Amino acid sequence: xxxxxxxxxxxxxxxxxxxxxxxxxxxxxxxxxxxxxxxxxxxxxxxxxxxxxxxxxxxxxxxxxxxxxxxxxxxxxxxxxxxxxxxxxxxxxxxxxxxxxxxxxxxxxxxxxxxxxxxxxxxxxxxxxxxxxxxxxxxxxxxxxxxxxxxxxxxxxxxxxxxxxxxxxxxxxxxxxxxxxxxxxxxxxxxxxxxxxxxxxxxxxxxxxxxxxxxxxxxxxxxxxxxxxxxxxxxxxxxxxxxxxxxxxxxxxxxxxxxxxxxxxxxxxxxxxxxxxxxxxxxxxxxxxxxxxxxxxxxxxxxxxxxxxxxxxxxxxxxxxxxxxxxxxxxxxxxxxxxxxxxxxxxxxxxxxxxxxxxxxxxxxxxxxxxxxxxxxxxxxxxxxxxxxxxxxxxxxxxxxxxxxxxxxxxxxxxxxxxxxxxxxxxxxxxxxxxxxxxxxxxxxxxxxxxxxxxxxxxxxxxxxxxxxxxxxxxxxxxxxxxxxxxxxxxxxxxxxxxxxxxxxxxxxxxxxxxxxxxx
Numbered sequence: 001x002x003x004x005x006x007x008x009x010x011x012x013x014x015x016x017x018x019x020x021x022x023x024x025x026x027x028x029x030x031x032x033x034x035x036x037x038x039x040x041x042x043x044x045x046x047x048x049x050x051x052x053x054x055x056x057x058x059x060x061x062x063x064x065x066x067x068x069x070x071x072x073x074x075x076x077x078x079x080x081x082x083x084x085x086x087x088x089x090x091x092x093x094x095x096x097x098x099x100x101x102x103x104x105x106x107x108x109x110x111x112x113x114x115x116x117x118x119x120x121x122x123x124x125x126x127x128x129x130x131x132x133x134x135x136x137x138x139x140x141x142x143x144x145x146x147x148x149x150x151x152x153x154x155x156x157x158x159x160x161x162x163x164x165x166x167x168x169x170x171x172x173x174x175x176x177x178x179x180x181x182x183x184x185x186x187x188x189x190x191x192x193x194x195x196x197x198x199x200x201x202x203x204x205x206x207x208x209x210x211x212x213x214x215x216x217x218x219x220x221x222x223x224x225x226x227x228x229x230x231x232x233x234x235x236x237x238x239x240x241x242x243x244x245x246x247x248x249x250x251x252x253x254x255x256x257x258x259x260x261x262x263x264x265x266x267x268x269x270x271x272x273x274x275x276x277x278x279x280x281x282x283x284x285x286x287x288x289x290x291x292x293x294x295x296x297x298x299x300x301x302x303x304x305x306x307x308x309x310x311x312x313x314x315x316x317x318x319x320x321x322x323x324x325x326x327x328x329x330x331x332x333x334x335x336x337x338x339x340x341x342x343x344x345x346x347x348x349x350x351x352x353x354x355x356x357x358x359x360x361x362x363x364x365x366x367x368x369x370x371x372x373x374x375x376x377x378x379x380x381x382x383x384x385x386x387x388x389x390x391x392x393x394x395x396x397x398x399x400x401x402x403x404x405x406x407x408x409x410x411x412x413x414x415x416x417x418x419x420x421x422x423x424x425x426x427x428x429x430x431x432x433x434x435x436x437x438x439x440x441x442x443x444x445x446x447x448x449x450x451x452x453x454x455x456x457x458x459x460x461x462x463x464x465x466x467x468x469x470x471x472x473x474x475x476x477x478x479x480x481x482x483x484x485x486x487x488x489x490x491x492x493x494x495x496x497x498x499x500x501x502x503x504x505x506x507x508x509x510x511x512x513x514x515x516x517x518x519x520x
Contacts (some may be wrong), residue, residue: 003509016399028151030233031149031150031158032158033235034146034210034233035149035158035159036161037166037206037210038207039142039143039146039162039164040206040404041104041139041142041165042138042163043166044104044108044167044200044203045081045139046166046169046171046172046173047169047170047172047196047199048077048135049166049169049170049173049184049305049309050170050172050174050176050308050334051176051193052074052193052407053309053311054174054177054181054192054330055189055192056070056073058181058185058189062189063121063124065121068448068449071445071448071449073124073125074445075443075445076125076132076441077135078438078441079132079437079438079441080128080131081132081139081433081437082136082437082438083132083133084107084133084134084138084139084140085137085139085430085433085434086410086430088100088141088430088433091137091142092140092141092221093216093427095142096213096216097148097213097216098208098212098213101203101207101210102204104137105200105203105204105207106136106200106204107200107205108130108131108134109200111130111134112131112133112194112200114126114127114130114131115127115128115131115193115194116190116197117194118190118402127193136433139433139437140429140430140433142162143413143414143429144213145189145213145419146158146162146417147159147414147417147418148213148215149233150233151233151234151239153235153483155418156414159414159417160341160344160348160414162413163341163346163409163412163475164338167338167341167409169242170308171335171337174333174334175193175331175334178331180192181323181324181327203493212225214243214244214247215422215425218248219251221261221428222262223248223253226247226458228242230244231245232296242485245247247316250421250422250423275508277424277428283494284494285495287494288419288421288490288493288495289428290477291478291493292416292428292429295412295415295416295432297430297435297439298473299408299412299439300439300440300443301439301463302364302404302463302466302470303368303443303460303463303466303467304401305444306403306443306463307397308337308401309444309505310447310486311330311397312327312331313448314375314397315329315394317378317380318375318389318390318393319390319393332398333401334418334475336405337401337402337404338407339402340401340402340403340405340406341405341410343357343405344378344406344407344410345410348410348411348482349482349483352479352480353415353478354474357408357411359406359407360403360404360411361403361407361434361471363399363403364400364404364464364467365471367397367400368463369397369464370396370399370443370461371396371460372457372458372460372461372464373388373389373457374392374393375457376455376457376458377457378467379455379456379457394396408470415478415481416428418489419481419489419493420490421495422487429493469479
C-alpha cells in the first residue's frame with residue numbers, strides 16, 4: 001500500500017498554526033451545537049444520580065427496605081450500565097454514533113417510565129436494569145462523538161460537555177427531590193423518577209438534526225460525506241483537508257485516494273478490534289489502555305459518587321436532621337458542582353489537562369481529609385453539637401465537589417476519548433466506561449456497610465488515600481494532549497500510526513461497481 005510521507009501532515013499542521021489561518025466562527029458554532037446535543041445524553045446519568053440520592057429516603061420508607069437493599073438499589077444501575085457500555089462500542093461502529101445516541105435516549109425513556117410506575121422492589125430493579133443499559137450507551141458514545149467532531153483547538157472545551165451535563169443532571173435531580181418532597185411517600189419518589197423520561201424524548205428528537213461523525217463516515221468508506229461534515233465543523237478549509245488526510249491515514253486509506261465512496265473491510269464495523277485491544281495489543285496500545293483504565297478507576301475510587309449519592313446521609317451524620325434541610329443543602333452541592341465544571345471548560349484548552357488535573361486531585365485530597373476529620377469529631381461527640389466540625393464537614397463537601405469538577409471530573413472523559421487510535425476508539429472508550437461504572441457500583445453499593453465498619457470519617461480518610469495514589473499515577477503516567485489532533489495524541493504514547501495500520505492491514509483494490517475497495 002502506498003503510504004504518505006512520514007511527517008507531511010505534521011508539517012502542514014505546523015504551517016497552518018504559523019500562518020494563523022482565520023477561524024470561521026460559524027463553523028465553531030456548528031461544532032459547538034453538535035457537542036451540546038451529543039453531550040446532553042450524559043444528563044440521563046446525572047439526573048439518575050441526583051434524584052436517587054433523595055428518592056432513596058422515600059423509597060426506603062414506602063417499600064420498607066433494609067439498608068442493604070437501598071445500597072443495592074442505588075449502586076446496581078452502574079453494573080447494569082456495563083451491558084450498554086460494551087454493546088455501545090459495537091453498536092456505534094455498526095449504525096453510527098448519531099443513531100447510537102438516539103438508541104440510548106430511547107432505552108432510558110423506557111427505564112424511567114418503568115421506575116416511575118414500579119409497585120414493588122423487583123419491578124423497580126427491572127426499571128433500573130433498563131435505565132442502566134441506556135446510561136451505559138450514553139456514557140460511552142457522548143465523549144467519543146464530541147471528540148470526533150471537535151477541532152483540536154477547542155476539543156478540551158467541547159469534550160468536557162458530557163461532564164457539564166452530568167452535573168446539570170445531578171442538579172436537576174436534586175431540584176426534583178426538593179420539589180416533590182412534599183408529596184406523600186408513595187407518590188414523591190415515583191414522580192422524582194418518572195419525570196426523567198421527558199428529557200430523553202427531547203434528546204432523541206434533537207439528535208436527529210446532528211451530522212454523523214466524520215471519522216465514522218470514513219470508516220464506512222463514505223469520503224464525500226465525511227468531507228462535507230469536516231468543512232462544516234473545521235475552523236478553516238485547510239484544517240478540514242488536514243483532518244481528512246489524518247483520518248484517511250488512520251483508517252488505512254491512501255492519501256492519494258479521492259473517490260467519493262470506497263468499500264471498507266469488515267473490520268471497519270468493529271470485528272477483530274477486541275483482539276488488538278486485549279489479546280495481542282501493541283506496547284503503545286497497552287499503555288494507552290492502562291492509562292484509560294487507571295483514569296476511570298481513580299475518578300470513581302476517590303469517592304465522588306458516594307458523596308453525591310449519599311449527600312443527605314452525610315449531612316445527617318454532620319448534624320443536619322431535617323429532611324428539607326438535608327435536601328436543600330444537597331441542592332447547594334449540585335449547584336457548586338455545576339458552577340465549577342463551567343470554570344473547567346474555560347481553562348481546559350488554555351491551561352492544559354495536566355495542570356488542572358494535578359491541582360484538582362491535590363485539592364480533593366485535602367478536602368477528603370478535612371471531611372474525615374470533621375465527621376470523626378462529630379461521631380466522637382454524639383449528642384453534642386460541635387459547630388466548627390459541622391461547618392468543616394459541609395464546607396469540605398462543597399470544596400471537594402468543586403475541586404473534582406475543575407479537573408478529575410471532566411478531564412477523565414476528555415483525555416480518555418482522545419488518546420485511542422481511530423480503529424480502537426469506540427471499544428477502548430467502552431472499556432473505560434465499564435471500569436468507571438464497576439468502580440462506582442462497588443463503592444455506592446458498599447458505602448453504608450463501609451461506614452458502619454470503619455466509621456463514616458474513616459471512609460473518607462480511605463477515599464483520601466486512594467486520591468493520593470491517583471495523584472502519583474497522574475503525575476507519572478500522563479503526557480499533555482492540549483492542542484494536539486486526535487491522530488497526534490497517539491504518538492505521545494509511542495504509537496506509530498504505521499504500526500496500527502499494519503495490525504489491520506488494508507489494501508486498495510478496484511471494486512466491481514466503479515468504486516474503490518479496501519480489503520484485508
